[in-house]
Amino acid sequence: MSPTPSVKIVKSSDGTPIYAEAIGNPANPSVVLVHGMTLSAATFDLLFNDQRLVDQLYLVRYDLRGHGRSGKPTNIENYASALFADDFAAVAREFNLTKPVQVGWSYGATIATDICANIDPIPISGVVYLGALPYISNPMPNVGTPLISSFLPGLCSTDNVALSLRTKIDFVDSLFVDPESVPLTFKSAWIGQSVFQPPEITMLVLSRPQDPTKFLEAGKKGLPMLVLNGTDDKQVVGELVAKEMKPHFPDMEVKFVKGGSHALFYDFPDEFAEALLAFVHRVVKNADMVRRRNVFGNSRISTWLQSVYKCGSRKST
Template identity: 40%
Template sequence: MLFSLKSLSIAVALLPLVVANTQDVQTRGTVPYYLVFLAQDTDSQAAADNTLERRLADPVIMINPTDANFGISAEAPGRLLTSADGTKIFAEARGNPAKPAIVFIHGFGIGAMAFDDIFNDPLWLARAYLVRYDTRGHGRSDKPTTAAAWVSQRLAEDFDAVVQSYNLVKPFVLGWSFGGSQIADVLSFHPQSYISGIIYDAGVPYQSALPTIGSPAGFAVVAGLNQTTNVTEFQSGYIDFINLCDPALDWDFYLACLGDGVVQPRAILNLSFTRTQNNTGLIQAGTTGALPTLAIFGGDDQVVLKQGILNALAGWQNLTVVTLPDAQHFTWISRPVLFRATVLNWIGA
């Protein structure tokens, strides 16, 4: 089949967006925006041109790396929410809303894309309603750099915006790595009944516990991550950080992790790590057994210390501890089957 020059020139321009085959779409969760056009075998030149014109007419938000709308189009999954202080928060939900809901909160420096393998897994989608969002300062969400934007209440309000937008009722909350500390923010402004349970995945339970939870190797890379004058040191520090999370990541995912770090203003590291929070609500919920808690660890995690986290959870009632053998800091990537079974069985999905 021959295309007009107009059609051919546009198609060539869009080639970087094309998924190689349908299997890639299913396993990577890529939206097949132009796949149908390039794969179809129409009988006429007019039909081909009309198909292309119709697809290009779909509304698309222009991509701007400094804008909260970066990478979002009318065809892409997810939505931009407005938090109470006006901050735009990117969020996404997949799966069956009738199933138990789990809100995933990512760690520092790597946005919600970290959970791609989970959100693209049909076995997860069949048994749970999965919700994730880029916390402020990360990914496609706004990145405010004033101290007022980083008080505990602001982060709790971001979570509230997600809950309200997706009509969630008592979701489970999974906090990975430093993202686990934001559960304490939520419980500072809501009763224990607001959520059904806590899942700490190599998670920091609260800010003040961080000094005893981070590994020596983890703290060693912070200077590079916080570098604002030496490009080489920043690049080296971020590469070291990702390799510390897992030294054998898929290349595309590895680059995506580095990309999330590059679009983040350096000031956000200090704002994230130096903000204060009240962990009274969290500790009360845990020590009274009011909120069931699952703590998952990677047997080969090089970023956080298991014993440090358990010390922070001392006195916790209704606590289940699971260590995944040979798993790195990206536990669900290292041991996907064990991780999925652990979480879904625990929430009763």
């Protein structure tokens, strides 16, 4: 049985409250889970109860601004890229995280762009693109299916309640391989999360400006990425995500789960957990090797400088 999560309400730089939770041993490699559009961190309940993950990782999740239990400001200025980065930084400080791996599911993948654009040095050690929308830009990366595009008018409708609610139900259904087999209480909880976000907030969340330049530069400098997608994802075409990112991320792994859905961690929990753990452990191992190499190199330089100093001292006497 998993321990009880630690719950925090942190204040971002503009005063917006951000709901966050953590579970596991803080000494383990840390992973920050970022949820998808209109939903909340509660979609990751299954992961917080997966003993494999809790035993090996320190899991942190939070509700994005405009979502779930976090604040929902109503001005576009409060959805600036820098503020999304500040939200992440506030959560990381609260839980004392050092270079976590960021897992972005669907819309949650856009947060890596905010982080890299606004925080220097970059405070993450790797990125997992899980059924990812890479970033919000003009033009947008063409990775979505026609189905997800068809949902946008209903999700953003402020004058047609019936359309809005019907779209939220259809949107949640599209996350799963077989929505009819998902327990009603479970699916209703996810629909309820979506209802928490008013349509006018959905419009702000989807129209906020982002600049992916520094994120793509980070990839070229070696930021590791895992593109993880189901082959039957009804919202995102994983092959297009991989094609979009490959020129910028030389250290990129691509894994497709046959028959997998957009909610891959629900329909294929074993495949998801195995891929996540393998990637995190690889990233941590490589970071440790670089750290040891730097320490060894600095030690050799220090020893050399000391010998030069001693030699110079003998000559002067």
